[in-house]
Amino acid sequence: MGPLQSFLKARLGTEVIGLGLFLLLVVVVFSLLSDRFLTAANFGSVAVQLPELGLLTLAMLLPILSGGLNLAVTYTANISTLTLAWVLQANGGPEAGFGAFLFGSVLALAVGGASGFVMGAVVAYSRAHPILVSLAMMIFLRGLGEYLTRGGDISGFPDFVAAIGHGSILGVPAPLIVFLVCVLLWQILLGRSRLGFFTYMVGSNIEATRYSGVNTKRALTLIYTLSGIMCAVAGIVMMARFNSVRVGHGEAYLLITVLACFLGGVDPFGGFGRVTSVLLALVILQLLSSGLNLLGANQHLSTAVWGLFLIAVMVLRFAWKRWIEMRRNGT
Amino acid sequence: MAEQAAPAAVLAMRAVSKTFGGVQALRDVSFAVRAGEVHCLAGENGSGKSTLIKIATGVYSADAGAEIDIAGRHVTAPTPGLARRLGVSVIWQDLALFPEMTVAENIAFEALLGARPRLASQRQLRETAERALGRLGVTLDLTAPLRSLPIAKRQIVAIARALVGETKLIFMDEPTASLTRNETDHLLQIVRNLSASGVAVVFVSHRLAEVLEIAEAVTVLRDGGLVGVFPAEGMTQSRLTELMTGQTFDSAVSARDRGTAPAVLELRGLTRSGEYQDIDLTIRAGETVGITGLIGAGRTELGHTLFGMNRPGRGEIRLHGKPVSFRSNKDAIRAGIAYVSEDRLSLGLIQPQSIADNLALPVLDRLLSLGLISPRRKTALVDGWIRDLAVKIGKPEDPVSTLSGGNQQRIVLAKWLATEPRLLILDAPTVGVDVGARAGIFAIIRRLAEQGLAILLISDEAPEVHFNADRVLHMAGGRIVEEFDPRETSLAALELAVYA
Numbered sequence: 001m002g003p004l005q006s007f008l009k010a011r012l013g014t015e016v017i018g019l020g021l022f023l024l025l026v027v028v029v030f031s032l033l034s035d036r037f038l039t040a041a042n043f044g045s046v047a048v049q050l051p052e053l054g055l056l057t058l059a060m061l062l063p064i065l066s067g068g069l070n071l072a073v074t075y076t077a078n079i080s081t082l083t084l085a086w087v088l089q090a091n092g093g094p095e096a097g098f099g100a101f102l103f104g105s106v107l108a109l110a111v112g113g114a115s116g117f118v119m120g121a122v123v124a125y126s127r128a129h130p131i132l133v134s135l136a137m138m139i140f141l142r143g144l145g146e147y148l149t150r151g152g153d154i155s156g157f158p159d160f161v162a163a164i165g166h167g168s169i170l171g172v173p174a175p176l177i178v179f180l181v182c183v184l185l186w187q188i189l190l191g192r193s194r195l196g197f198f199t200y201m202v203g204s205n206i207e208a209t210r211y212s213g214v215n216t217k218r219a220l221t222l223i224y225t226l227s228g229i230m231c232a233v234a235g236i237v238m239m240a241r242f243n244s245v246r247v248g249h250g251e252a253y254l255l256i257t258v259l260a261c262f263l264g265g266v267d268p269f270g271g272f273g274r275v276t277s278v279l280l281a282l283v284i285l286q287l288l289s290s291g292l293n294l295l296g297a298n299q300h301l302s303t304a305v306w307g308l309f310l311i312a313v314m315v316l317r318f319a320w321k322r323w324i325e326m327r328r329n330g331t
Numbered sequence: 332m333a334e335q336a337a338p339a340a341v342l343a344m345r346a347v348s349k350t351f352g353g354v355q356a357l358r359d360v361s362f363a364v365r366a367g368e369v370h371c372l373a374g375e376n377g378s379g380k381s382t383l384i385k386i387a388t389g390v391y392s393a394d395a396g397a398e399i400d401i402a403g404r405h406v407t408a409p410t411p412g413l414a415r416r417l418g419v420s421v422i423w424q425d426l427a428l429f430p431e432m433t434v435a436e437n438i439a440f441e442a443l444l445g446a447r448p449r450l451a452s453q454r455q456l457r458e459t460a461e462r463a464l465g466r467l468g469v470t471l472d473l474t475a476p477l478r479s480l481p482i483a484k485r486q487i488v489a490i491a492r493a494l495v496g497e498t499k500l501i502f503m504d505e506p507t508a509s510l511t512r513n514e515t516d517h518l519l520q521i522v523r524n525l526s527a528s529g530v531a532v533v534f535v536s537h538r539l540a541e542v543l544e545i546a547e548a549v550t551v552l553r554d555g556g557l558v559g560v561f562p563a564e565g566m567t568q569s570r571l572t573e574l575m576t577g578q579t580f581d582s583a584v585s586a587r588d589r590g591t592a593p594a595v596l597e598l599r600g601l602t603r604s605g606e607y608q609d610i611d612l613t614i615r616a617g618e619t620v621g622i623t624g625l626i627g628a629g630r631t632e633l634g635h636t637l638f639g640m641n642r643p644g645r646g647e648i649r650l651h652g653k654p655v656s657f658r659s660n661k662d663a664i665r666a667g668i669a670y671v672s673e674d675r676l677s678l679g680l681i682q683p684q685s686i687a688d689n690l691a692l693p694v695l696d697r698l699l700s701l702g703l704i705s706p707r708r709k710t711a712l713v714d715g716w717i718r719d720l721a722v723k724i725g726k727p728e729d730p731v732s733t734l735s736g737g738n739q740q741r742i743v744l745a746k747w748l749a750t751e752p753r754l755l756i757l758d759a760p761t762v763g764v765d766v767g768a769r770a771g772i773f774a775i776i777r778r779l780a781e782q783g784l785a786i787l788l789i790s791d792e793a794p795e796v797h798f799n800a801d802r803v804l805h806m807a808g809g810r811i812v813e814e815f816d817p818r819e820t821s822l823a824a825l826e827l828a829v830y831a
Contacts (some may be wrong), residue, residue, distance in 0.1 A: 031733065093536045193702070193703060194699065197688070197691075197695060200684065205682070206685050208681045209638075210660070211670070211672055212692045213661045213750075215659065272683075325639060
């Protein structure tokens with residue numbers, strides 16, 4: 001127990017350095033292979049793609065830190081935006097005003113929060129395993145969404161929706177701004193707030209946390225509710241980017257969000273992990289896929305490279321841990 | 332070395348040293364056990380007992396220069412398999428059994444390893460298990476899954492498993508730690524029977540009374556070195572404590588009369604069906620009331636009710652004269668009640684998290700500034716308590732699991748004292764704490780009582796309440812059956828009443 005834990009602790013500090021080195025390696029290798037890698041256009045496209053996966057990963061991060069998982073992130077995102085889409089359609093479709101958009105967005109956040117609240121409450125009060133609870137929620141939301149949309153796309157939004165998805169402020173893409181604001185919020189939540197503090201404690205030992213006078217049921221419910229709200233934010237950004245809503249949008253991101261958390265050094269069993277290292281992990285993944293794209297690699301190949309990369313990281317972490325232990329034992 | 336006329340040594344270790352990294356865990360230790368002997372290995376946590384056992388059984392290899400003879404055979408490098416074949420078994424503290432498998436499968440498990448054909452015959456399994464249990468004179472349902480057995484019976488399963496094969500020596504690591512007195516007596520009887528049948532037993536325990544009751548000889552280790560081998564006859568607990576710690580402790584009754592101080596806690600007819608009945612109890616400011624009794628007497632359940640973790644069925648709880656009813660332990664903490672759990676490892680502290688975070692957890696609300704945790708306030712809180720209670724730590728950011736048992740318990744005390752309680756409930760506060768560190772914990776508790784804190788001290792160790800409480804209540808079958816004044820009743824009389 002001892003060496004492993006001091007290792008985990010040491011890693012929290014070295015995690016960012018290690019990932020930073022990785023990032024540097026990726027940038028150097030791709031800029032040598034392709035002269036288009038270090039261009040504004042490439043970074044522009046990374047900046048546009050990063051927020052979708054990033055926001056969903058933030059939604060995944062909280063439950064994982066609390067020792068659970070939220071497998072319903074993508075469907076929660078899309079069900080939330082269905083709500084927004086209907087508000088827009090009910091208010092004239094392409095002619096809908098910005099007020100309708102704002103009202104619909106608030107409603108979307110509420111729907112996302114409600115999905116998370118239900119999962120959190122079931123996990124907290126029934127003590128059912130979060131994988132089962134969120135899997136059930138995922139299947140429910142997918143079925144519900146497909147039933148309501150007949151499996152098709154909903155589109156025909158006012159022009160400013162697409163403008164949000166593709167516009168920029170002072171050269172920074174709007175989705176990236178949304179993402180960075182959310183990263184900052186999560187950083188404050190986890191680093192400085194009561195709920196964030198409880199999230200780590202619950203993730204390590206929920207019973208001991210309860211014995212210390214923490215209402216762990218309420219904490220878990222809130223954790224999943226916030227996760228659901230973040231899903232809705234991700235959904236709104238996806239809707240603006242695609243200029244449409246479909247139940248299956250971002251489906252492929254689900255497992256990538258889990259892996260991005262682990263790549264960012266989050267303990268799979270909860271209790272440890274930082275927003276900054278998860279952010280670095282996300283940037284590395286996006287640079288990898290855009291770099292491969294520039295080299296003309298097939299989209300599927302780049303997914304395969306992500307998988308290989310993650311395996312390599314696990315092996316390297318293991319080797320690093322062994323090295324630390326051997327150095328400590330002086331053998 | 333010449334053969335001795337007395338029973339031959341079943342295990343002889345000489346010049347055993349072991350270094351981990353830069354830390355010397357064992358330094359030139361000798362250890363010998365004769366056939367059929369009950370030998371006790373005594374020492375504080377970290378004195379090298381476990382390392383010695385692990386070297387004897389081949390889990391660790393000793394540093395160069397060590398000589399090990401098992402059953403008269405010189406063994407240069409024991410491995411777990413070789414040690415087992417030569418007749419050396421270990422029962423680890425956590426028993427290392429398989430909860431989902433049956434009693435018979437658990438007992439015969441090792442006999443199956445490497446057996447050919449590689450299929451288990453149920454009949455053979457049963458016969459092996461029956462033979463082993465027969466040697467212990469115990470009958471158990473062989474087909475019952477292990478998890479359905481109480482801990483004392485699991486212990487017997489572990490012993491039976493250790494007996495399978497030509498076993499000559501069994502190491503038992505803290506075998507009585509989770510047993511009641513009656514169960515312990517039964518276990519000690521089994522150890523005596525084993526010894527009479529020629530099997531040597533090395534007994535590791537922190538309960539000195541039972542060590543002296545059962546052992547013929549005691550090997551004492553301190554800080555990785557051998558203090559000596561002593562005959563158990565004529566040895567006393569206080570002498571053994573001195574040998575283990577290198578210090579002397581005076582255990583004197585500390586009871587005082589606090590008759591006039593205002594009552595902090597009053598219980599009237601408190602009942603929770605199936606757990607405790609008709610509890611009447613008053614604790615005054617500055618008073619330490621001890622509750623002792625066997626495990627299952629309802630002590631911990633009563634503590635849980637006072638801490639708001641479960642509700643009483645009947646009766647009244649008054650705090651400072653006012654009736655209270657708690658919906659959760661949060662209410663209890665707010666009302667000034669703190670509870671130090673008997674289970675420090677899984678309930679008292681969040682082991683992988685930092686010392687600082689563990690300390691801050693119950694008082695997080697006080698560290699908020701503009702709704703966010705103030706790192707400055709948190710550091711001030713942590714540094715203050717670590718200084719106050721003289722906790723030896725590396726950095727406040729280190730995981731709490733890196734601390735010794737005694738220092739962990741100081742952190743538990745600190746985290747609860749930070750809530751500024753008026754009533755402190757201590758449930759088995761010295762479990763897993765070294766003899767030397769216990770005195771330090773009780774010195775803190777006594778200081779708190781002097782400052783007016785009301786303390787409820789729950790313990791199944793009669794000496795602990797006898798020496799540290801002002802009044803001692805004996806709880807049995809969920810009721811308070813007797814009250815003792817430690818100044819008027821001897822420890823022996825109390826132990827007789829509680830354990831008889």
